[in-house]
Each structure stands twice: as structure tokens, then as C-alpha cells.
Amino acid sequence: MSPTDEELLHAFYAGDNSALDLLFDRYEPNLAQMGRLILELRTGSTIQARGEWDIDERLSSVWIHVATTRSVHFGRWPYERVSALTWIIHLLCLEMDRHMGLRGPF
Numbered sequence: 001m002s003p004t005d006e007e008l009l010h011a012f013y014a015g016d017n018s019a020l021d022l023l024f025d026r027y028e029p030n031l032a033q034m035g036r037l038i039l040e041l042r043t044g045s046t047i048q049a050r051g052e053w054d055i056d057e058r059l060s061s062v063w064i065h066v067a068t069t070r071s072v073h074f075g076r077w078p079y080e081r082v083s084a085l086t087w088i089i090h091l092l093c094l095e096m097d098r099h100m101g102l103r104g105p106f
Contacts, residue, residue, distance in 0.1 A: 005084035013070055024063060027088060031059055035092055042096075062091045 003011070003019075005026070011019035032055050040046055066088070082090075 006080075009084050020063075020067060023084065027085070028059065031062070031088065031092060032056075034089065035059070035096065038093060039096060058092065058095050061095050062088065065091055065095075 003022075005023060008019040008023045008026075012023070035055055035058060
């Protein structure tokens with residue numbers, strides 16, 4: 001049985017770098033699509049959404065953020081009240097807002 005997303009984050013915060021790699025492999029294809037859909041809804045235009053920002057760069061920033069949070073909260077995942085997917089989608093929305101000046105309902 002494969003570990004849950006939350007178990008992978010707990011393992012990562014406990015020092016297992018391969019756990020973050022597994023989580024990355026699990027989410028990466030869907031996060032890119034989700035980011036485009038969110039941006040499309042925020043801009044109101046498919047064409048504008050595709051031209052606004054580089055999805056790969058934004059997703060890299062999200063994963064870098066996840067990786068650096070471990071140095072602050074070493075030993076356990078600090079966001080246990082939300083699912084791993086919810087937290088990562090939230091980080092993606094924050095990253096988009098930071099680079100576009102958008103203010104969403106998130």
C-alpha cells in the first residue's frame with residue numbers, strides 16, 4: 001500500500017528527502033493543469049491565462065517553498081489541519097498572486 005500524501009510530508013519533515021520526490025511525482029502533472037485552470041478563471045480568458053506566466057517556474061517556486069519549510073519545522077509537518085493537496089494548491093495560488101498582483105478569494 002502506498003503512503004498517503006500526509007504520510008509522505010511527515011516523512012519528509014522527519015528527514016526523508018525521497019518522500020518529497022514521491023509527492024512531487026504524484027502531484028506535478030495535475031498541479032500544472034490546475035494552475036492553468038485557476039489562472040483562466042482569474043483572468044477570464046484562456047489566451048490571457050496562457051500568456052501570463054511560466055507554469056514551470058511557478059511550480060518550481062512552490063516546491064522550493066515546501067522544501068525550505070522543513071528547516072523551520074524539522075521533525076514534523078506543521079500544517080496538519082489541512083490536507084497536503086489543499087496546502088500545495090494554496091501555495092500555488094499564493095505564488096500566482098505574488099507574480100500577478102491578483103487578489104483571489106483564497
